[in-house]
Amino acid sequence: MLRMGGTRQKHATRSSWMLLVFSIGGRRLAVKTSEVSGISAWNASIPVGGRTPFITAVVRQDQAVLPVFDLASVLRLCVQGGNPLCLRIKHPLGDMVICIDEEMPVLQTLEATAVQAYRSKDIPAEGSYASGLDEIPILAIAQLGSSM
């Protein structure tokens, strides 16, 4: 069961963003809930040995074979926890999965006015928002893989 974010917990409006906040290597990241297909336990990936940057393995989920986007390598971080999670996201080329920390992701509603430009160039982002001292990027899912 996903948790709701603490202080920002409120009803979504047309001017708000519904986000799923997760972490990789302890670093928090966000993705729009409309781009999330599901979360499950991580199963061992199957290396393909390809040369597409950051997409070199697949996972099998029932009858589906999904490419793995290695966001941890992009960020030069290691996924934390002995039971990592599998975040399945909707990409224009088809669903793909990201291995994330075992810490349960949090649902969060964010007012559109709180979204700002993401200053770093380490990952493609639609924007970011401030959470305490952290700047949390909102991933631009469509750009993962294609422009990296």
Added chain:
Amino acid sequence: MAMRVLNMSIQEPVESAPATSSLRHFIIATIGRRYLAFEAGFTKALLTVQEVERGENPELGGVVDRTVDLIMQLNLTDVPIRPETPVVILADQGIQCSIRVSHIHGRVEVQPSQILPLPAHFTSVERQWYRGLILIEHSIALILNPAWLLGEHAGSDATHDQETAQSFMDLQDSAAGERRAC
């Protein structure tokens, strides 16, 4: 998904698929823990390292043109070279190659509809390496492209974005695959 696996002795010559059948036939092998599928129509013989080195098997006609090192090409776990190590011999249009594998599991026959394409997210040279995927037990087998194995790989991949690709692979290898949690 229905899939029939037929046991096969390692020395057994590969039979051709019936011409009237719409089924596709593959030899399933593993290198390390990765399943690979060789198209049966291109698989001339299944031998051992010792048999290849002796060159006594009439199936080979005495010549193997090249040994394909999939371990290097596909970044696989190494296969120890022992006399009994299995070797897959592929042949097409007078060209033969040998590929050392860890195990040969047998032969499968699948409907064409059971062959899945490589996901479109894979955009680099691996699209030349594989012709698709087959669901095998709880895993998958990557269908190797015989044209690539029998010669095309020699020049094309060696020059394809080699420097950048290698740096990406080095980076990814540290965190990818089954070792997800550092």
